[in-house]
Amino acid sequence: MNKSSHYDYIIIGAGAAGLMLADAMLKDDFFSGKSILLLDKDSKQTNDRTWCYWEKGVGQFDAIVHKKWNAIYFSGKKFSKRYAIHPYTYKMIRGIDFYNFVFENIKVHQNLYFKQTKVTDVIDIGEGVKVVTANENYIAGKVFNSVFDYGMATHQNKYPVLQQHFVGWFVKTQKSVFDPAQATYMDFSIPQKNNTRFMYVLPTSETEALVEYTLFSENLLQKDEYENAIKDYLKKDLACFDYEIVETEIGSIPMTCYDFQEHHTKNLRYIGTAGGWAKPSTGYTFASTARKIPVLLEHIKTEKPLDNLSFKNRFWRYDLLFLDVLYKDNANGHNIFESLFKNRHPQLIFKFLDERTSIWEDIKYIWACPKKPFIKALLSRLF
Numbered sequence: 444m445n446k447s448s449h450y451d452y453i454i455i456g457a458g459a460a461g462l463m464l465a466d467a468m469l470k471d472d473f474f475s476g477k478s479i480l481l482l483d484k485d486s487k488q489t490n491d492r493t494w495c496y497w498e499k500g501v502g503q504f505d506a507i508v509h510k511k512w513n514a515i516y517f518s519g520k521k522f523s524k525r526y527a528i529h530p531y532t533y534k535m536i537r538g539i540d541f542y543n544f545v546f547e548n549i550k551v552h553q554n555l556y557f558k559q560t561k562v563t564d565v566i567d568i569g570e571g572v573k574v575v576t577a578n579e580n581y582i583a584g585k586v587f588n589s590v591f592d593y594g595m596a597t598h599q600n601k602y603p604v605l606q607q608h609f610v611g612w613f614v615k616t617q618k619s620v621f622d623p624a625q626a627t628y629m630d631f632s633i634p635q636k637n638n639t640r641f642m643y644v645l646p647t648s649e650t651e652a653l654v655e656y657t658l659f660s661e662n663l664l665q666k667d668e669y670e671n672a673i674k675d676y677l678k679k680d681l682a683c684f685d686y687e688i689v690e691t692e693i694g695s696i697p698m699t700c701y702d703f704q705e706h707h708t709k710n711l712r713y714i715g716t717a718g719g720w721a722k723p724s725t726g727y728t729f730a731s732t733a734r735k736i737p738v739l740l741e742h743i744k745t746e747k748p749l750d751n752l753s754f755k756n757r758f759w760r761y762d763l764l765f766l767d768v769l770y771k772d773n774a775n776g777h778n779i780f781e782s783l784f785k786n787r788h789p790q791l792i793f794k795f796l797d798e799r800t801s802i803w804e805d806i807k808y809i810w811a812c813p814k815k816p817f818i819k820a821l822l823s824r825l826f
């Protein structure tokens with residue numbers, strides 16, 4: 444093993460979590476004398492996804508925010524409404540802008556090396572971790588792995604594993620179709636077909652938007668089912684007949700309360716989606732990752748075992764009941780969201796989903812959900 448194959452830290456995956464961790468390490472003096480290797484199978488030079496999140500005021504990534512909205516639109520089966528979301532704004536970041544933003548910082552640091560290669564195995568060898576790639580093996584004292592695989596969560600059946608799965612089209616229309624002042628957060632007016640299905644629309648102008656057909660359910664659909672639903676929505680709901688598909692995106696985000704903790708070891712920590720950082724009840728991961736990175740960074744600096752850190756809190760229990768309900772009666776998932784948006788302000792909903800509410804606010808939020816299915820889910824978890 445040559446000298447260059449040993450590092451203080453290795454980060455596997457230069458996606459949201461890997462890059463946020465790399466960036467945070469580079470900005471912290473504690474890591475200035477340490478060698479860091481960042482590995483990804485991809486060059487990260489394509490716009491492979493769009494991230495949205497809500498936030499109050501100015502945020503860490505404002506320099507690369509592509510579009511923001513001060514209002515959201517929600518539609519259920521029985522009512523629809525546009526909501527002003529002040530003091531929050533709903534922000535959109537393009538994947539490619541985020542990758543370029545962090546790689547600009549990486550370029551000016553000598554102690555972080557990026558290598559494009561596929562990792563095939565990761566083994567904790569006691570005094571460190573061995574990372575195996577097609578051509579070379581690397582060893583580091585501590586390794587952070589953001590490579591997710593559904594098998595990490597589906598090998599058990601104590602916690603249901605749903606997916607937030609979707610296909611999105613960036614369309615450019617001939618006529619003005621969209622209202623760029625509002626993001627359609629959820630539109631459940633579409634056929635549910637025995638699942639929880641909604642449209643998500645992010646307009647960047649009157650003639651441009653990302654239109655996404657999204658499900659919270661157990662199994663993926665055939666590609667044409669997502670695409671036909673987008674076509675139908677554009678035609679029937681938005682009266683849009685002439686459009687060009689500029690870009691597409693596809694995704695599946697795990698929605699589960701399975702505790703990823705068992706995968707960590709003393710020297711190896713899973714991060715991002717692979718670390719269980721996707722919010723179980725929503726699939727939102729970007730902002731939750733940004734909040735967890737500083738906590739992880741402080742933990743790394745203590746040099747305590749990496750599996751000593753847990754992010755589990757009382758919101759995990761709320762998410763557990765929510766997913767039990769959604770799993771048992773997927774056809775009626777829309778009722779939960781409809782009831783919430785009808786009875787509560789989006790500001791409380793955002794605060795609760797950010798896990799920042801007080802106990803009193805938790806009760807207010809939970810009280811707005813349909814009672815019967817949640818009580819049933821609670822009783823079956825208890826007994």
Ligand SMILES: Cc1cc2nc3c(=O)[nH]c(=O)nc-3n(C[C@H](O)[C@H](O)[C@H](O)COP(=O)(O)OP(=O)(O)OC[C@H]3O[C@@H](n4cnc5c(N)ncnc54)[C@H](O)[C@@H]3O)c2cc1C
Nearest residue numbers: 456458459460483484492494495562694715716727728729
């Ligand atoms: C299309 C899409 C849209 C999304 N939109 C939102 C959103 O709006 N808001 C939100 O909060 N969340 C969103 N998410 C969910 C989540 O925020 C993203 O998936 C986010 O990128 C997760 O970060 P991560 O670092 O865990 O994984 P990733 O960003 O996927 O990073 C993992 C990295 O590992 C690399 N990799 C994989 N296998 C290997 C291997 N064997 N060897 C080396 N490298 C490997 C990949 O190339 C990738 O760069 C979206 C997800 C997708 C797919």
